[in-house]
Amino acid sequence: MRLSRYFLPTLREDPAEAEVISHKLMLRAGMIRRLASGIYSFLPLGLRALRKVERIVREEMDRAGALEVLLPLVQPAELWKETDRWDRFGKELLRFKDRKEHDFCLGPTHEEVITDLVRGEVRSYRQLPLILYQIATKFRDEIRPRFGLMRGREFIMKDAYSFDADEEGLDRSYRLMYETYERIFSRCGLRFTAVLADTGAIGGEESHEFMVLAETGEDVIASCPSCGYAANLEMAEAVREYFYPEEEERPLEKVSTPGVRKVEEVAAFLGVPTWKLVKTLLYLVDGKPYAVLVRGDHELNEVKLRRALGAEKVEMADPETVERLTGAPVGFAGPVGLSGLTIIADKAVAGLKNFVTGANEEDAHYVNVNHPRDFKIEAFFDLRNVTEGDLCPRCGKPLELTRGIEVGHVFKLGTKYSEAMGATFLDREGKERPFVMGCYGIGVSRTVAAAIEQNHDENGIIWPLALAPFHAALLTLGADSDLLQASERLYQALWESGVEVLWDERDERPGVKFKDADLIGLPYRVVLGKKFKSEGKVEIKPRRGGETLMLSPDEAVSFLASKVKEAQSS
RNA sequence: CGGGACGUGGCUCAGCCUGGUAGAGCACUGGGUUCGGGACUCAGGGGUCGCAGGUUCAAAUCCUGCCGUCCCGACCA
Structure with missing residues (x-):
């Protein structure tokens, strides 16, 4: 291609709209242009890079025996009502009506469509296993699109769905896709790692995320250099046990702490270390109020909380609810004297003596709080984020925390969708059974951004040969x-x-x-x-x-x- | 949805506080000089100052509302 005849509008200055490096460079290098928030046009150079990723994905999916299809972006509400996701999927699902007032949505993912297709056409175990995939535009009306292609609303995704007769078949398909993903990202020339992941809204049993390692990644990965264990924060189990020094339980005492709410402020004000504080976080778990106790120097992980309680939805209580439950404004909640809700705690709180909590009263805290003397904790769970210094749950050596960009995600879905939608086949005995499904996604456009995020210098992009336009x-x-x-x-x-x-x-x-x-x-x-x-x-x-x-x-x-x-x- | 910032030629921004004929650099067009790390020069073209209302003799500038964009948070492949 002759540059004088090419369409390559490069920019000498950083565009004001971009914050992260891949976004800036893609705009400056004339690869993409923004049309609306989270919605981008690909220019010739950007499209060539995108096509390189697509081609590698296609070749490897085909090699694995998956079959390419192309599914509609616009999907009827009826299908989503079958799995109840019409109501359960949040506002990311962009809904609209056609001229006949029928409800439709733009597909953020295609489990319903593919399950519908397969239930109509596949009748026998002899047709299994079947893996179908597509490379197509998805739309998710993200709360806050950002970082250019890294979190767009409209984006290109490869999604694949496997249909097997039984769990063993699913295991094989899952393993096959996992290995295919390793081949894909290796061929792309990216440094990546696969981590254990939570299954989130899509649901299912087992899941791994493929993360491209980059300083600027949105996700934190806990990995063990000794044994190879790797998990994202939601999954990384905090196994470290704390043995607190023997201390006599001192009498409970209320102290005045005017205007002091944050952990660091309280610790400094009272002259105690932050780990001697216990934060009391108020949550609505499937609508029921919970007080969740976490040590002052630890962070609660909401996904762990949701999983520990087997809940659908956890949300932090809003300030009005906090006041109703505790009788005090946000910042002064504590477990002592709380009623009408369930108190649970992170494991690290167990055995802590003479700690500090809010007093459920404005400008006051309790010191020398002790459990179970002063209040009762219903249960202890692993609820906190691991930190540097936590130990590997598999081999006990120290974990390392690194950052990554999620570019792929593989799930075992099981029969969640096939049962809900009545997608069945006849097994060897002539018995009707639901398909055992898996689903496997790759953010194709995000992979392009991740490649740049990982490979650049102060002068611009440094393409891996395999992805270079x-x-x-x-x-x-x-x-x-x-x-x-x-x-x-x-x-x-x-x-x-x-x-x-x-x-x-x-x-x-x-x-x-x-x-x-x-x-x-x-x-x-x-x-x-x-x-x-x-x-x-x-x-x-x-x-x-x-x-x-x-x-x-x-x-x-x-x-x-x-x-x-x-x-x-x- | 909450908090913050911004919106002025294609791009980056100044002007706004203190109202009085719309600016700079880059980019673009034509001429001349230059030619191994974003040249210089001369001459040009290009702007409903986000939109709507209001105040005023007069609004890019002050006020109100709306829209858009970006950042932080909650949310998420």
């Missing part, structure tokens, strides 16, 4: 006809030998070409300039750094062709 940039520095003719011959020869090259033959100064080349970050930069005129050599420089090669045009072609071939066969 072009393999190389050819810069012609100068406009004399010899140079242009030699460049054109090289350009043709590169394409003919399988090297996708973007030729910058614009009438621009060298600095402009170098800056743009760095910004769009193609893996190799090939320069024809002075050295070519004097010595007949072209300059090849890897974008990632490393030595610059001076080669003849023929050598340059075979060098780049071999690099490309190498990457494609890995």
